[in-house]
Amino acid sequence: AQSVTQLGSHVSVSEGALVLLRCNYSSSVPPYLFWYVQYPNQGLQLLLKYTSAATLVKGINGFEAEFKKSETSFHLTKPSAHMSDAAEYFCAVDRGSQGNLIFGKGTKLSVKP
Amino acid sequence: GAGVSQSPSNKVTEKGKDVELRCDPISGHTALYWYRQRLGQGLEFLIYFQGNSAPDKSGLPSDRFSAERTGESVSTLTIQRTQQEDSAVYLCASSLERTGYGYTFGSGTRLTVV
Numbered sequence: 001a002q003s004v005t006q007l008g009s010h011v012s013v014s015e016g017a018l019v020l021l022r023c024n025y026s027s028s029v030p031p032y033l034f035w036y037v038q039y040p041n042q043g044l045q046l047l048l049k050y051t052s053a054a055t056l057v058k059g060i061n062g063f064e065a066e067f068k069k070s071e072t073s074f075h076l077t078k079p080s081a082h083m084s085d086a087a088e089y090f091c092a093v094d095r096g097s098q099g100n101l102i103f104g105k106g107t108k109l110s111v112k113p
Numbered sequence: 114g115a116g117v118s119q120s121p122s123n124k125v126t127e128k129g130k131d132v133e134l135r136c137d138p139i140s141g142h143t144a145l146y147w148y149r150q151r152l153g154q155g156l157e158f159l160i161y162f163q164g165n166s167a168p169d170k171s172g173l174p175s176d177r178f179s180a181e182r183t184g185e186s187v188s189t190l191t192i193q194r195t196q197q198e199d200s201a202v203y204l205c206a207s208s209l210e211r212t213g214y215g216y217t218f219g220s221g222t223r224l225t226v227v
Contacts, residue, residue: 036218041220042221043219044204044218046217049215100172103148105155106155
């Protein structure tokens with residue numbers, strides 16, 4: 001069965017610092033993997049997705065994620081944090097033919113000036 | 114429409130009352146999903162519609178919860194005899210047939226049961 005684990009419910013970085021949000025997955029089939037961002041009082045917005053093409057995936061707002069099969073990881077990074085990046089980030093894995101995405105518990109990112 | 118539309122955006126109801134939450138998916142999206150997000154929690158899958166197939170109801174927490182979808186358009190999530198633990202944001206999403214395309218989420222309905 002597919003599952004997702006996000007390490008760290010809360011991450012705090014300084015403006016301009018590297019952002020690293022961790023996601024590990026479990027899947028019995030080659031997975032599709034996603035990162036979503038949720039700003040306060042809004043729905044979730046797709047940041048990027050891995051669908052078995054390039055292992056390094058670039059998304060919106062300067063974020064990228066690398067699929068590492070050997071580590072079953074799909075960590076999200078951004079070289080330089082901006083105040084506007086403060087939000088909650090969710091990693092998700094596709095259940096394949098069963099249809100729905102399974103989401104991690106989320107990581108809240110705070111950016112200090 | 115251009116995005117996924119949910120209504121109402123906020124709903125306050127008394128314990129024991131029934132509520133209906135509405136979702137208008139993106140035109141052409143055959144798949145529709147409902148999730149629940151409790152305060153400080155992740156997303157909890159509730160139900161999934163795909164075209165004319167029988168819905169996947171495996172995430173519904175009790176028989177007080179039900180959902181319908183008219184063809185490939187509007188969906189309604191109904192909660193009967195609401196309880197305080199039902200207070201949450203209810204998120205709807207839609208996607209093209211294959212989830213590899215990713216979901217588009219609505220802004221959610223914030224339900225408060227008092």
